[in-house]
Amino acid sequence: MMDVKRRYVIPGDVIATGPLRPEQNVYQDGDRMISTCVGISEIFENSVKVIPLTGGYMPKTNDLVIGKVIGTSPLSWEFDINSCFVGFLPAQDVFGRDYSPTKDELRQRLDIGDLVATRIANFDRSRDPLLTVQDRDLGKIESGELVEISPSKVPRLIGKRGSMIQTIEMATKAIITIGQNGWIVISCDDSEGLLKAVEAVKMIDALAHTPNLTERVKSMLGVPDGENNDTIND
Amino acid sequence: MVKTMTQLMTEDGIRCDGRRLDELRNISIKVGVLKNADGSAYIEFGKNKILAGVFGPRDVHPKHMANPDSGILRCRYHMSPFSVTERKNPAPSRREIEISKVIKEALQPAVILKDYPRTVIDVFIEVLQADGGSRCAALDAAAVALADAGIPMRDLVSACAAGKVADRIVLDVNNEEDQEGQADMPVALMPNIGKVTLLQLDGMLKPEEFKTCMQTALVGCKRVYEVQRKALMEKYFQNGEQ
Amino acid sequence: MNSQILDQLKRDKILDLLKTGKRIDGRTLDEQRPLIIETGVIPKANGSARVKLGNTEIITGVKIQPDKPFPDLGDKGILICTAEILPLADPNAEPGPPNEEVIELARVVDRGIRETEMIDLHQLVLIEDKSVIGMFIDSSVIDSGGNLFDACSYASVAGILSCTVPKWEIKDDAPVLVEGITSKPPIKTLPVSVTMARIGDYIIVDPTKDEESCMDGRITITTNSDGNICAVQKGGSDGFTAEQLLQCAETALTVGRKIRKQFEQLM
Numbered sequence: 001m002m003d004v005k006r007r008y009v010i011p012g013d014v015i016a017t018g019p020l021r022p023e024q025n026v027y028q029d030g031d032r033m034i035s036t037c038v039g040i041s042e043i044f045e046n047s048v049k050v051i052p053l054t055g056g057y058m059p060k061t062n063d064l065v066i067g068k069v070i071g072t073s074p075l076s077w078e079f080d081i082n083s084c085f086v087g088f089l090p091a092q093d094v095f096g097r098d099y100s101p102t103k104d105e106l107r108q109r110l111d112i113g114d115l116v117a118t119r120i121a122n123f124d125r126s127r128d129p130l131l132t133v134q135d136r137d138l139g140k141i142e143s144g145e146l147v148e149i150s151p152s153k154v155p156r157l158i159g160k161r162g163s164m165i166q167t168i169e170m171a172t173k174a175i176i177t178i179g180q181n182g183w184i185v186i187s188c189d190d191s192e193g194l195l196k197a198v199e200a201v202k203m204i205d206a207l208a209h210t211p212n213l214t215e216r217v218k219s220m221l222g223v224p225d226g227e228n229n230d231t232i233n234d
Numbered sequence: 235m236v237k238t239m240t241q242l243m244t245e246d247g248i249r250c251d252g253r254r255l256d257e258l259r260n261i262s263i264k265v266g267v268l269k270n271a272d273g274s275a276y277i278e279f280g281k282n283k284i285l286a287g288v289f290g291p292r293d294v295h296p297k298h299m300a301n302p303d304s305g306i307l308r309c310r311y312h313m314s315p316f317s318v319t320e321r322k323n324p325a326p327s328r329r330e331i332e333i334s335k336v337i338k339e340a341l342q343p344a345v346i347l348k349d350y351p352r353t354v355i356d357v358f359i360e361v362l363q364a365d366g367g368s369r370c371a372a373l374d375a376a377a378v379a380l381a382d383a384g385i386p387m388r389d390l391v392s393a394c395a396a397g398k399v400a401d402r403i404v405l406d407v408n409n410e411e412d413q414e415g416q417a418d419m420p421v422a423l424m425p426n427i428g429k430v431t432l433l434q435l436d437g438m439l440k441p442e443e444f445k446t447c448m449q450t451a452l453v454g455c456k457r458v459y460e461v462q463r464k465a466l467m468e469k470y471f472q473n474g475e476q
Numbered sequence: 477m478n479s480q481i482l483d484q485l486k487r488d489k490i491l492d493l494l495k496t497g498k499r500i501d502g503r504t505l506d507e508q509r510p511l512i513i514e515t516g517v518i519p520k521a522n523g524s525a526r527v528k529l530g531n532t533e534i535i536t537g538v539k540i541q542p543d544k545p546f547p548d549l550g551d552k553g554i555l556i557c558t559a560e561i562l563p564l565a566d567p568n569a570e571p572g573p574p575n576e577e578v579i580e581l582a583r584v585v586d587r588g589i590r591e592t593e594m595i596d597l598h599q600l601v602l603i604e605d606k607s608v609i610g611m612f613i614d615s616s617v618i619d620s621g622g623n624l625f626d627a628c629s630y631a632s633v634a635g636i637l638s639c640t641v642p643k644w645e646i647k648d649d650a651p652v653l654v655e656g657i658t659s660k661p662p663i664k665t666l667p668v669s670v671t672m673a674r675i676g677d678y679i680i681v682d683p684t685k686d687e688e689s690c691m692d693g694r695i696t697i698t699t700n701s702d703g704n705i706c707a708v709q710k711g712g713s714d715g716f717t718a719e720q721l722l723q724c725a726e727t728a729l730t731v732g733r734k735i736r737k738q739f740e741q742l743m
Contacts, residue, residue, distance in 0.1 A: 008471045010390065012387065012425065036386035038470050054273070054470070056272065068482075209471070269621065270565060270566050270620055271564050281519075292567070315537065315539065316518055316536075316538065320539075321539035321612045324614070358562065358563045358564035362535060
């Protein structure tokens with residue numbers, strides 16, 4: 001497996017020159033690969049990308065996001081998905097193709113203020129993102145606390161192969177649903193566990209790119225070190 | 235009270251604030267100083283104290299201003315009533331409106347707006363204390379605030395002014411030099427791409443002097459870039475070690 | 477319309493907590509957020525202050541310069557307090573001429589300082605009926621986190637306490653600045669403003685932005701060093717009972733005394 005070369009970059013930094021393929025947050029000027037944001041650049045095989053450390057959520061097809069219902073229009077619900085774009089869930093995604101629900105029926109299924117786990121079915125920037133709740137595990141979230149973190153910190157919250165999120169869930173007995181848009185829902189029967197889980201998530205948001213983060217989170221949760229040592233970069 | 239040429243500069247080329255011809259005033263930049271704004275920066279450039287805040291990309295109101303193919307950039311440069319020697323009326327003056335436009339156009343080539351159709355990126359700049367070269371300092375803070383907000387940019391924008399004082403070309407004109415000197419030239423540069431995105435001149439320069447003045451300002455821009463870079467590195471990468 | 481429904485959900489959550497005597501940030505009902513005051517932040521101005529009240533941040537500058545007196549008030553100097561919510565302070569703040577909310581904020585801050593007679597305006601006269609000293613106290617909200625009334629008032633008071641008044645002498649019937657001589661402003665009393673919000677039957681001190689968005693009513697009461705009530709402003713779309721208002725006046729005096737001690741340390 002080839003090495004991944006990493007570097008801290010700011011907008012305008014030349015990451016590399018040569019025949020490489022520019023991916024997220026990288027543009028090409030002649031043969032120079034240039035970063036468009038503050039983040040960590042990665043050169044892997046023959047492509048270059050930058051993982052941003054800041055910025056709002058930019059919808060991507062297939063992302064799982066937590067959305068909040070903010071309104072209805074004829075035959076669809078409107079969602080706040082923590083982005084400059086509003087998400088739309090078509091009524092037929094829930095009621096089927098042949099049924100045209102009234103506004104009241106829409107509100108009965110999903111009301112304003114409801115939190116919903118949903119997937120981005122399609123987004124191409126020419127219009128607002130289209131959502132779906134058709135998979136298992138998607139749909140209205142009945143109970144739980146919403147915590148907002150920066151979308152760029154989501155990979156750190158998940159951890160390598162899910163190690164970080166598993167550590168938190170096991171230590172607190174909480175169930176945590178992670179939206180790629182930085183919205184996280186935490187449910188826990190035990191109020192103490194809920195508080196600890198919320199604190200752990202907020203800690204990762206504040207300290208995502210500092211060293212020893214995993215140890216600090218484990219220490220806060222009271223988990224002995226030595227368990228679950230897979231992490232992205234420590 | 236008019237300062238004579240000798241008071242603006244000594245025979246040996248020491249300026250009224252003790253600087254040499256090619257010396258920049260002290261600059262410090264803090265990133266991410268506001269809770270509400272999506273991105274922000276506070277700069278002290280000599281005695282200038284300027285705050286920049288960025289919101290966006292966000293919905294455009296009124297809707298007819300939205301561009302279906304690209305985001306739009308809006309910029310407001312404003313001076314606090316207490317920022318200048320004689321208290322200034324809070325309503326925007328013609329000077330502030332012109333500077334707002336010039337700063338917006340200096341940032342536009344750097345911001346990748348096509349990624350955010352139908353949205354607006356708002357840049358708000360407030361000068362809390364002014365002391366010569368405030369539009370350059372404002373631009374330096376605004377560029378950093380945009381990066382802090384995660385707005386994709388082709389490059390940063392770095393600005394600095396040069397001028398002619400007591401018949402000599404100097405770097406980074408301060409307030410007295412701006413008022414009593416012979417020329418003031420603010421310049422902004424995208425440092426890695428090498429494009430000049432802001433250029434103004436107030437005063438009179440011979441063609442040779444114009445060339446030297448611009449080159450001096452560009453050197454200043456590159457030095458300012460190092461300060462902007464260090465400020466972003468410090469906020470996001472702690473001590474900046476790789 | 478939809479944002480009203482979202483606000484209702486927020487309000488329900490806040491009320492549930494209030495029933496247990498707590499607020500979302502863990503404070504008790506009559507507790508203020510931590511108040512940090514820094515003066516002299518704008519050296520070029522005659523006085524200045526930076527105030528942080530929780531997440532709300534204000535910068536105030538004081539400019540002192542000769543001016544013409546108001547007609548019929550030729551024996552008094554001029555004192556004008558303004559306030560502005562900068563567009564970088566809040567995603568909903570729009571640049572442009574001040575709206576009714578901002579104008580109310582400025583006028584309430586001004587009345588709080590004027591009605592308590594914080595400054596002895598009679599001592600700010602250069603030539604009676606012709607030339608007086610004008611003090612402009614301009615507050616800019618740079619980060620909006622709730623309770624702008626108190627934050628702007630504290631910043632204005634701190635700016636005045638820390639300012640230096642230049643000296644002018646009269647030559648040929650006009651004021652001329654005397655370099656190098658300054659004096660302290662003529663201060664008679666220390667006004668302290670305390671703002672409370674009513675949510676349901678509960679009165680809370682120093683509301684956050686979220687608490688303000690679902691409050692039923694708001695009241696700002698300014699007291700002076702002698703324990704007198706000098707300026708009151710009720711706001712919000714619903715009312716208070718007379719009992720609640722008297723309770724608020726008591727609270728304003730109690731909380732006001734604590735804040736006044738912080739101001740005294742600046743003198």
